[in-house]
Amino acid sequence: MSRELFKFKGGVHPPEHKAESTSRPIHAAPLPKKLVIPLRQHIGNPAKPVVEIGERVLKGQMIAAADGYISTAVHASSSGTVTAIDLQPVPHISGLPDLCITIETDGRDEWVAHAPLDYQAMEPSQLRMQLRDLGLAGLGGAVFPSAVKLDPGASHACTTLIINGGECEPWITCDDMLMRHHADEILQGVGIMRHLLGSTEILVGIEDNKPEALDSMRSAAAKLDFAVEVVKVPARYPGGGAKQMIETLTGRQVPSGKLSTDIGIQVFNVGTSYALARAIHHGEPLITRLVTVTGHVLRPQNFEVLIGTPMHTLITLAGDRDGTTGVLMGGPMMGVPMPNLDVPVVKATNCILVKSAELFPPLPKALPCIRCTRCADACPVELQPQELFRFAKAGDFGRAQEYHLFDCIECGCCSYVCPSHIPLVDFYRYAKSEIWAREKDKRAADLARERHEFRQFRQEREKKEKAEKLAAKAQAARAQAALDQAQRAELAAAPAAEGAAVSDTDAKKALIAAALARAQAKKSDAAPKNVDQLTSEQLHQIEEIEARRTKIRELARKPLESEEKKP
Amino acid sequence: MLAAIGVMVLLAVAIGLVLGWSAIRFKVEGNPLAEKIDAILPQTQCGQCGFPGCRPYAEAIAKGEADINQCPPGGEEGVKKLAELLGVEPKPLDEAHGTPKPKSVAFIDEQTCIGCTLCIQACPVDAISGAAKQMHTIIAAECTGCELCLPPCPVDCISMVPIAEDLPHWKWKHPVVMMKKIAETEGA
Incomplete structure (x- = not known):
């Protein structure tokens, strides 16, 4: 053991319960009749369906394409017919449904045409696009699209590549079993990562409670043509967290609000590496994963499961028992309770933990916080959980952020050690989602303000433009009238000298004259049709009216004439 | 005596100049x-x-012409924030201006x-797209739910739809912690 190891602060030692599920070999779970494949299995934009209802799909065929940079594709886990693209229950604590593609399997499990990729001959960016289309995402828990993580960026500074074989949560053994049985393929995946990231130092961190996995990985690493150091690290929860693994192996801490790549380190889970090797060397998209089914079942074990398989079929396979009090997806520390068991296995499902009253006795009722700060001693990210709890409970989110709420990895160490049994992590999750929601509202308000201000600006501009247009029109009409007047003057051979200025009044007079002429013409055109057979009385009346009209016309003309005389 | 007056006058002129200059140099546009x-x-x-609109209301509050409790969409929380900013006591929303409603589009x-x-x-906010004698539609992402489009519609074809909770908008609820009873209460 040459490597000097470092110790991260805090952490706890919960009972491991690993032996239950490692005594049996990995079994392939049988093909279910119906696969329900959610489109939002990864972080980022959900995938966009590319198949239609009624369409026959083959195993490994892309059924939904990546939408944007931070996204990844989703594939049919087996051959069959698409029967629905709709909202279905998904493994989420809220119990809310999400968009899923349902496939009625035909039992033939017929593969789509697929071939290995010659990754060394490919452009790195092209290779990453291929990986995105093969649906690769981190299988360690966060399900971040792997293609994004495999981009070293402009700095090209991912010198250290860490393969995380730390499986610190109690009960879960899927990574352990994968390392025991597929060490060669995991390391093939590491070779591809090294090719893409240009890393010079490759470390595999495995906890000392997995001696078989350590042996198998070491013997596989010895066969490689590049150096991979398999390091035994002390088992302590949450030593399998990416940031904790980095600290244990290198002694370096990822600064608050930064990514590990900012300090030149990239971390991948062993499961992701295995999936990457299957994708490149066999052309297989991510459609299966290992799932530990353990806890209150007859035969706790690991299954190789098709994505989309309903959880209850796995529990039945492992032998369900009476006295089940609930099911967690994940481990007892960070797992989330499942609203029902019809939900499918997704890329993030590492463990299905069946609870019973004996294994997981209900938590005693909470007592008030006595500020003993045992949580602060246990916190692996060196936060002040008791303060964060106080702020989150009071809704003082600004202060919570000042106390680095967003550095919390929700590992549950604080809740585990709390002598008052306060579900501290629930408060941090509440505060985080509340802050995100507020930021979203703020962005929406900013957008509304911007649009409202632009609208006011636009209305103002339109008003001005209209006024300008009217003014221009009036000007043009005036000029035209002046021109007409001048022409008429010429035609009448008026004594007025050429080039004499035409006054404004003349223009107006000309306009009125023209209008009168037009009206006269119209009148003579449209002679009244009801004046043929009239009585003398009616004729008399008409004459009277006509006389009145002439009088009015005279009167109307007078001011004009007086105006004429003025200049 | 004269020297003292001279010094004071000079000082006053110098300070006056500095103040005058900074009034021009550090002039704040608008009302912060x-x-x-x-x-x-x-x-x-x-x-x-x-x-x-919100801006004229903000200006009226700043001038002291309007109260802080006239904004139903902002809710009690908005009133509280305004009270904090202005250093006044928060007060309940004025019912005359309406009551808070669930967010809708x-x-x-x-x-x-x-x-x-x-x-x-x-x-x-120009969140409706359409043209004369063409069908209109709401750009849901930009609709603020102000309901100003409801009264002018001659055929009452606009309705307000509350935003349903879906996965991307789901929030963790405030945890309900069952507290242990430490002392039994006496009596019935």
């Missing part, structure tokens, strides 16, 4: 208090406060819409 108030207001632009029944453009003219 109104800006801050405007940043708290929800920008619904609904006019329920009695002013034509407008929805146009496209079968009924006659394409009159009246709602387009009423929308304060």
Whole structure:
């Protein structure tokens, strides 16, 4: 053991319960009749369906394409017919449904045409696009699209590549079993990562409670043509967290609000590496994963499961028992309770933990916080959980952020050690989602303000433009009238000298004259049709009216004439 | 005596110059208090406060012409924030200006819409797209739920649809912690 190891602060030692599920070999779970494949299995934009209802799909065929940079594709886990693209229950604590593609399997499990990729001959960016289309995402828990993580960026500074074989949560053994049985393929995946990231130092961190996995990985690493150091690290929860693994192996801490790549380190889970090797060397998209089914079942074990398989079929396979009090997806520390068991296995499902009253006795009722700060001693990210709890409970989110709420990895160490049994992590999750929601509202308000201000600006501009247009029109009409007047003057051979200025009044007079002429013409055109057979009385009346009209016309003309005389 | 007066006069002139210069150099455009108030207001632009938009209401508050409890979309929380900013006591929302409603967006029944453009003219954030005698539709992502498009519609084809909770919008609830009873209460 040459490597000097470092110790991260805090952490706890919960009972491991690993032996239950490692005594049996990995079994392939049988093909279910119906696969329900959610489109939002990864972080980022959900995938966009590319198949239609009624369409026959083959195993490994892309059924939904990546939408944007931070996204990844989703594939049919087996051959069959698409029967629905709709909202279905998904493994989420809220119990809310999400968009899923349902496939009625035909039992033939017929593969789509697929071939290995010659990754060394490919452009790195092209290779990453291929990986995105093969649906690769981190299988360690966060399900971040792997293609994004495999981009070293402009700095090209991912010198250290860490393969995380730390499986610190109690009960879960899927990574352990994968390392025991597929060490060669995991390391093939590491070779591809090294090719893409240009890393010079490759470390595999495995906890000392997995001696078989350590042996198998070491013997596989010895066969490689590049150096991979398999390091035994002390088992302590949450030593399998990416940031904790980095600290244990290198002694370096990822600064608050930064990514590990900012300090030149990239971390991948062993499961992701295995999936990457299957994708490149066999052309297989991510459609299966290992799932530990353990806890209150007859035969706790690991299954190789098709994505989309309903959880209850796995529990039945492992032998369900009476006295089940609930099911967690994940481990007892960070797992989330499942609203029902019809939900499918997704890329993030590492463990299905069946609870019973004996294994997981209900938590005693909470007592008030006595500020003993045992949580602060246990916190692996060196936060002040008791303060964060106080702020989150009071809704003082600004202060919570000042106390680095967003550095919390929700590992549950604080809740585990709390002598008052306060579900501290629930408060941090509440505060985080509340802050995100507020930021979203703020962005929406900013957008509304911007649009409202632009609208006011636009209305103002339109008003001005209209006024300008009217003014221009009036000007043009005036000029035209002046021109007409001048022409008429010429035609009448008026004594007025050429080039004499035409006054404004003349223009107006000309306009009125023209209008009168037009009206006269119209009148003579449209002679009244009801004046043929009239009585003398009616004729008399008409004459009277006509006389009145002439009088009015005279009167109307007078001011004009007086105006004429003025200049 | 003269020297003292001279010194004082000189001092006054010098300080006056500095003050005059800084008044020009560091002039603040607009009303910074109104800006801050405007940043708290929800920008619904609904006019329920009695002013034509959030900005005029913010300016009225800054001038002391309007009370802080006239914005139903901002809710009690908005009132609290305004009170904190202005250093006054928070007060309950004024019912005369309406009550808070769940967040909604407008929805146009496209079968009924006659394409009159009246709602387009009423929308304060240009969130309705359409043209004369063409079907109109709401750009849901930009609708603030102000309801200003409802009254002008001659065929009542616009309805307000509350935003349903889905996965991307789901929030963790405030945990309900069952507290242990430490001392038994006496009596019945």
